[in-house]
Structures are given as C-alpha cells and as structure tokens.
Amino acid sequence: MIEAGIASRVCIDSRKVVAGCIFVAVRGEKHDGHIFLNDVVVRQASIAIVDKVWHKKCGVAFLDKIIMLAVNDTVAALQHLSMIYREKFSIPVVAIGGNSGKTTTKEILHHLLSSKYDTLATEGNLNNHIGVPLTLLRLSKKTQIAVIEMGMNHKGEMAFLCDLVKPTCGLITNIGTAHAEFFSNEQDIAESEGELFDYLIKTNGALFINIDDENVVKQSIGATKETIKTYSMSSTADVQMTDIACDLLNGNTRCRIRTCSEIEPFVFNLIGKHNAQNVLAAVTVGTGFDISLNEMMLRLSTFKMKEELKRSITKQMGDVFIINDSYNANPESMNAVLDTIVKETEASHKGRKIAVLGDMLELGSRAEMEHYRLGKKLEAGKWDIVLAIGTFAPLLCKEKKIAYSRAFENTKEERNKLIDELTRLVQCGDIILFKGSRGMLMEELLNAFESRCKELRHKEKNYVG
Numbered sequence: 001m002i003e004a005g006i007a008s009r010v011c012i013d014s015r016k017v018v019a020g021c022i023f024v025a026v027r028g029e030k031h032d033g034h035i036f037l038n039d040v041v042v043r044q045a046s047i048a049i050v051d052k053v054w055h056k057k058c059g060v061a062f063l064d065k066i067i068m069l070a071v072n073d074t075v076a077a078l079q080h081l082s083m084i085y086r087e088k089f090s091i092p093v094v095a096i097g098g099n100s101g102k103t104t105t106k107e108i109l110h111h112l113l114s115s116k117y118d119t120l121a122t123e124g125n126l127n128n129h130i131g132v133p134l135t136l137l138r139l140s141k142k143t144q145i146a147v148i149e150m151g152m153n154h155k156g157e158m159a160f161l162c163d164l165v166k167p168t169c170g171l172i173t174n175i176g177t178a179h180a181e182f183f184s185n186e187q188d189i190a191e192s193e194g195e196l197f198d199y200l201i202k203t204n205g206a207l208f209i210n211i212d213d214e215n216v217v218k219q220s221i222g223a224t225k226e227t228i229k230t231y232s233m234s235s236t237a238d239v240q241m242t243d244i245a246c247d248l249l250n251g252n253t254r255c256r257i258r259t260c261s262e263i264e265p266f267v268f269n270l271i272g273k274h275n276a277q278n279v280l281a282a283v284t285v286g287t288g289f290d291i292s293l294n295e296m297m298l299r300l301s302t303f304k305m306k307e308e309l310k311r312s313i314t315k316q317m318g319d320v321f322i323i324n325d326s327y328n329a330n331p332e333s334m335n336a337v338l339d340t341i342v343k344e345t346e347a348s349h350k351g352r353k354i355a356v357l358g359d360m361l362e363l364g365s366r367a368e369m370e371h372y373r374l375g376k377k378l379e380a381g382k383w384d385i386v387l388a389i390g391t392f393a394p395l396l397c398k399e400k401k402i403a404y405s406r407a408f409e410n411t412k413e414e415r416n417k418l419i420d421e422l423t424r425l426v427q428c429g430d431i432i433l434f435k436g437s438r439g440m441l442m443e444e445l446l447n448a449f450e451s452r453c454k455e456l457r458h459k460e461k462n463y464v465g
Helices: 033-042 052-062 074-086 102-113 131-136 157-165 186-193 195-202 214-219 273-287 293-300 331-345 364-380 412-425 442-459
Strands: 022-024 047-051 067-071 093-097 119-121 145-149 169-172 206-210 228-232 239-247 252-258 263-268 313-317 320-325 353-358 385-389 404-408 431-435
Touching: 022 033, 022 074, 033 047, 033 052, 047 052, 047 074, 052 067, 067 074, 074 131, 074 157, 093 102, 093 157, 093 195, 102 119, 102 145, 102 273, 102 293, 131 145, 131 157, 157 186, 157 195, 169 195, 169 273, 186 195, 186 214, 195 206, 206 214, 206 273, 228 273, 239 273, 239 331, 252 273, 252 293, 263 273, 263 293, 273 293, 273 331, 320 331, 320 442, 331 353, 331 364, 331 431, 353 412, 353 442, 385 412, 404 412, 412 442, 431 442
Parallel strands: 022 047, 047 067, 093 145, 093 169, 119 145, 169 206, 206 228, 228 239, 320 431, 353 385, 353 431, 385 404
Antiparallel strands: 239 252, 252 263, 313 320
C-alpha cells in the first residue's frame, strides 16, 4: 500500500479525494470523517481507514463499495503510515520549530531552496500531529529537500513529531510565552521547544541557532561546533543582518546580510524586525545548502507571501493606512509589530496611531499580566486611540496617557459597536493596526470596517475611509 507515489494521495478531507486515494476518517473538533464515507465512495477512493467501533456499527453498509481497514485509532494509523513512509527517503529534512514566525520562515525557505532543489514544504500551517504526517505522505521520488513546520503546545509533542519526521537539521525561530496555558512555566515551554534540538544533537544533525534569543541558545547546549551555524541581528555570528530599514507604508524592508565570505543588500516585501529575523533564519539555512547570498538576494526579491498566510499586510484605504496583522497574536509578535509601527512612524508620519486589538489567547495564568504589560506598552508608544475587544480588553484601556480608549466584550452586538466607534473616529492620515489571536477573528472586524467605509464613501463624498 505504501509504494512511492501512492502515499501522496492519502487525505483526510473528503472533498479532496480522487480516484485511488487512501482516505483516513479522522474525528476532529468540528467534523467526523466517517460521516463523509458516502462521498468518499462516490469519488472512488481505493481504501478507507476507519475506526473499529464505527466499523462494527456502520461498516456493513460499505462492504461492497470500498476496502476498509478498521483500526483502534485512525489518527495513530495515519501517523504510523507516515513514519513508515518517511523511512523510504534518504534526503535532507529541515525542521522548523519555535513560538512564532514558523510559517513565514518556512515559506521563505521553501522559496529560496526551490531555486536550486526540488523542495517539498508544509502546506499552510499544518504543523500539528495530523498536519505533519500529511506532509510526510506527500514526499515523492523527485523530492530533494523537505521543509517541515512543527508546532507544539504540550510537553513531549515536539519529541513525538521528531520521531515521525526524523529531521536532519533544524532551527527554533524563538522561544517566548505562546501556549503558556498548557505549561507550568517558561522553562517548560523552552524545554518543550528544545526537544527539536535534543533530537538533532542525539542524531548528530545540524542546528541553525538564533543567538539573539538566549532561550534558544540554552537549548543548543551539547551540540558540537561542527554541527552548528549561528545567525544574529545584533552580534557577530556566522550569518549576520545589519542596517535594517523598514518602509512601513510601502510594505518592504531593506537590510544587509553578511557571511565570512559575502555581503549583499536585501530587499523583501515584509515589514518589521520580526519578519527580518524570519528572513535571516531562512537565509542562514540556505547557506547550509550551498546557495550564495547573491542568489538568495535575487530570489528573495520575487518572494510574495501567499494571501491566506499573510501576517502583516499594509494597504491604503482612501486617506487611511491599514496594517492587517490579524492572523494571530502572542506577547512576542504583538510587541514586535507595535515596535515597528512606533519606530517607523516617529519621524515620517504625522497621522494618528490607532490600535484595534483582540485578546492574546492560550496564556493561562500569565494572561492578565501580559495584557497589563501590553497596555503599558501602548502608553509608552504614545498610541492615540486604542479599541480593544475580549476578556482582557479593559487592561489595555486603563492608561491615562492614551488620548482615547474603549473596551468591548466579544459579542456580536459589541463587535458592531466597535466598528461604529472606529468609523466615527477615523481621520485622514490615520494608521490603523488590527491584531489579535486567531480565535478573536480580527479579520472579520477589519472586513466589516472596510465594508462600512465603502458604504459611507458612496453616501458621503468627503468621507476619509
């Protein structure tokens, strides 16, 4: 069943089933794959891997329609299938872990490596115990390098993914407080992310180390000098980025990157120090695969983040600038985008700074403190208006030096009130940031605001939005 090529047709989404496909019926939070067995049969899947209990109750209806393999746990079966399949390939596999920046780093690295190698990469951000096996099952005879994004929110999860992926090299973008809800303390988070480096050290793999993050450096203890390559934006390293200049309103960043033998100017269509660090991480890995800085500089100039994965998008709407960073949020990424906006607007932009912010989720016992700190940061950055939504919104609206702030509950009625308030407040030249955790659906607020502005422009010729 697992010959090279056939496994690329393993899927868990009945809508993507094609003739000859192996369908794994996974029970998720929203859907149970077993419900769609009729669709899978119609689409001519060859095999369905199903739950034993379901098979005993319902399998008889499909006996003459499709071959079924009944197992105790369909997710475990998918993982085992991917583990066996991975062993058929002796190729470099790059693992990318870390609290934030994984997907962006992966997309950039895929773009760089693809200029020279047939490269397979994780689709989107499918980086968990289901997404990683699906990525491995897309390996083929032509694949020369694989880039696998690996996420975790529990201790031991990264080690488990390493056993599936068997990475030959890897990096940890950063270590912060994301997913703190599931850990006792920051040390637990660091050690759990560090399971990637533990695996690479044990297997004599290569480590690409962000020496600007002391927690990442600590996790690399035990690696031999021959197996590490360092990168930094502030210190001497094997690969170093300097002279970083962000053009916030045009949505690009300029910098220089140097190694011991090369130095090149880079321009890329991403904004912020955090994205510059993602670029540096990807370039560092690229140097490990014999791609010159000059080649990567030229290649990176053509990089565009996929629409569905874009993190920070700057666009002009009438006389207002919108920064859409609504995809997700944790303390590190929130601080990064706020710092970028404050720094880049101090001298060059005279309009007001408006922050439309949602809760940072999965912080556990740290949530109140982190939102309090965020409120202080907004005050220090001299933000003019803060409109916050969610359980912790009041903590962002306490600071007296913010000219105007208002907290909203995360209900349909209150979300509409927020849009009303923002529409009323906006003026020519304003910069508006939208950011919050994925579960806060900040992109819906942005879309609603844009629609409201469009309506008003039709009615009122002088409306600024």
